[in-house]
Amino acid sequence: GMPSAPPPVLAPRRKTRQIKVGSVGVGSDSPISVQSMTTTPTTDINATLQQIAELTASGCDIVRVACPSADDAEALPIIARKSQIPVIADIHFQPKYVFAAIEAGCAAVRVNPGNIRKFDDQVKEIARAAKDHGTSIRIGINAGSLEPGILKKYGKATPEALVESAVWEASLFEEHGFNDFKISVKHNDPVIMVAAYEMLAEQGDWPLHLGVTEAGPAFQGTIKSATAFGALLSRGIGDTIRVSLSAPPVEEIKVGNQILQSLNLRPRKLEIVSCPSCGRAQVDVYTLAEQVTAGLEGMEIPLRVAVMGCVVNGPGEAREADLGVASGNGKGQIFVKGQVIKTVPEDQIVETLIEEAMRIAEEMGEA
Ligand code: SF4
Numbered sequence: 001g002m003p004s005a006p007p008p009v010l011a012p013r014r015k016t017r018q019i020k021v022g023s024v025g026v027g028s029d030s031p032i033s034v035q036s037m038t039t040t041p042t043t044d045i046n047a048t049l050q051q052i053a054e055l056t057a058s059g060c061d062i063v064r065v066a067c068p069s070a071d072d073a074e075a076l077p078i079i080a081r082k083s084q085i086p087v088i089a090d091i092h093f094q095p096k097y098v099f100a101a102i103e104a105g106c107a108a109v110r111v112n113p114g115n116i117r118k119f120d121d122q123v124k125e126i127a128r129a130a131k132d133h134g135t136s137i138r139i140g141i142n143a144g145s146l147e148p149g150i151l152k153k154y155g156k157a158t159p160e161a162l163v164e165s166a167v168w169e170a171s172l173f174e175e176h177g178f179n180d181f182k183i184s185v186k187h188n189d190p191v192i193m194v195a196a197y198e199m200l201a202e203q204g205d206w207p208l209h210l211g212v213t214e215a216g217p218a219f220q221g222t223i224k225s226a227t228a229f230g231a232l233l234s235r236g237i238g239d240t241i242r243v244s245l246s247a248p249p250v251e252e253i254k255v256g257n258q259i260l261q262s263l264n265l266r267p268r269k270l271e272i273v274s275c276p277s278c279g280r281a282q283v284d285v286y287t288l289a290e291q292v293t294a295g296l297e298g299m300e301i302p303l304r305v306a307v308m309g310c311v312v313n314g315p316g317e318a319r320e321a322d323l324g325v326a327s328g329n330g331k332g333q334i335f336v337k338g339q340v341i342k343t344v345p346e347d348q349i350v351e352t353l354i355e356e357a358m359r360i361a362e363e364m365g366e367a
Contacts, residue, residue, distance in 0.1 A: 007264040011236040016207045019136045019180045021062050022086025022107030026136075026182055027207030027239045032265050033061035034256035035209075035242040036249040037090065042072040042079070049082050051249065056084045058253045062240065064088040064110060073097050076104035088138065092145075095122045102129045110138040113169045114145040120172055127178035137173070137181040138209055141166045143188065157187060159196035167203055182206060182239065186213035190228035197232050207239040214244065221245040222255050229259050270299045273321055274307040281309030283327035283346060295354040301361045305353065306335070323356055325349050336360070 018028035026033060036055055040047040042065045052063050067073055067089045080087045088108040089101030092115040101109045109130070113119040130137055143157035147165055154161035162185040173181055183206045187193040193212050201208065212228050215221035225243040232238050241259070243252040260266035274289035275281075289307045296305065306324030308314030318324030318335040325332040332349035333340050336356055344352050 007268075009264050010234040014201055014236040016205045016239060017179060019182060019207055020107075020134075021088065021136055021240075024061050024086050024107075026209075030239070032233070032238060032260055033240040034059065034253055034260065034266075035062045035064060035088075035240055036060050036252045036256075037064040037066070037242070039249060042066055042075050043069075045075050045078050048075070048079055052079070052083045052085065052087075054250055055253055058250045059257050060085060060249075060253045062086050062088060062107070064090050064242075066090045067097050067101060068092070070097075070100075073100035073104070076101055076106055080105040080107070092116070095119070095126070098122075098126055099129055102126075102133050102135045105133070106135065108136040108138060110140045112140045112142055112145055114142065114147045114165065119169075123172045124176050127173055127176040130180065131178060135180075137178075139166060139169045139173070139181055139183045140209075141169070141183070141185045142213055143186060143192070144213070157192070159185075159192055159199055162187065162192075162196040163199045163203065166200055170204065170206060182209050184209040184211055186211045188212060188214045188224075190224050190231075193228050194231045197237055198235075201237045208237060210238040210241045211244060216246060218245050218247040218251055221247070225255065226259050226262075230263065233259070233263050233265060268302050268304075270296055271302075271304045272296075272307060273304060273317055273324075275309050275313065275317070277309045280312060281327075282329065283309055283332070283349075285309040285327075288325075288327070288349060291350045292353050295350060296357050299357065299361060301364050303357060303360065305357065307353075322360060323353060325353060 086107030277285035306321035314326030
């Protein structure tokens with residue numbers, strides 16, 4: 001068929017320099033990437049690689065692993081080599097692990113300068129080692145670990161404090177001719193976080209890694225991240241994202257991907273358009289939507305499936321979707337690409353939708 005126009009986005013992307021995290025470009029026109037962090041002990045190489053494989057399968061672009069000890073640093077070469085996606089080593093406190101991670105072949109290293117005493121003295125050597133190995137850096141400023149001087153000046157982690165710290169650290173690397181870094185200025189409060197990133201975006205062309213830190217358990221963390229990232233991404237700000245949840249990392253990837261898909265910043269895959277149900281519903285919409293979602297989980301093709309409780313908006317939405325059902329009178333009208341293809345009894349709605357989805361997927365695969 002005709003190539004279709006790219007779906008609309010809310011704002012053009014902010015212009016940034018581009019860096020590489022291994023094979024993944026970050027910044028400029030590179031697609032916005034989704035990251036997570038492993039929760040296994042890094043020293044447990046098999047478990048860590050297993051979790052990385054699960055993250056890769058769920059659509060993770062870049063993975064970060066913690067490196068708090070010499071044993072963790074020793075595990076990095078194998079993890080970096082065997083991971084299917086670029087690995088970032090996350091370093092606090094000990095600059096010697098920064099060098100170990102660079103030597104280990106990690107795609108990038110995350111440093112939190114607030115947690116490295118005398119960081120300024122080390123920047124030149126870090127920059128040189130990183131440049132020699134083609135390693136990029138994330139300068140990860142965090143509200144919980146601001147440099148003492150800046151904390152004293154502002155009293156607490158205000159947007160201004162986070163940004164001043166970030167700009168200062170950036171200048172230390174740039175003084176040594178090192179530009180292959182991105183920046184994050186994380187805070188657990190989405191309002192402060194958004195203000196900080198907006199301010200930072202004005203002050204340089206650095207690629208930005210978005211994150212709401214310590215966002216909380218899945219429900220709260222998902223909403224905090226979605227609102228904060230949404231505010232920034234809708235203005236073109238943000239080049240790579242990490243949703244932090246007190247939940248398994250695969251959940252972070254699902255949320256991150258869904259945020260990008262919602263804003264047309266990543267191609268949409270399966271999308272269930274289901275009504276909230278109301279007093280007019282002639283079918284149990286919650287159960288029906290859940291069963292359809294479960295039945296179609298993991299579908300890799302873009303598919304909009306409408307599940308509607310009655311005939312008010314039902315046929316309209318079902319017609320707009322690739323596939324849909326409008327229920328009423330104990331029956332479901334099944335729509336494919338705007339045409340009613342059949343009417344089935346209520347208890348056959350789910351299986352019919354799944355069958356039709358599989359058929360569409362097969363056709364698309366053959367096309
Ligand atoms: Fe209510 Fe029907 Fe709308 Fe669903 S589609 S919310 S049941 S009016």
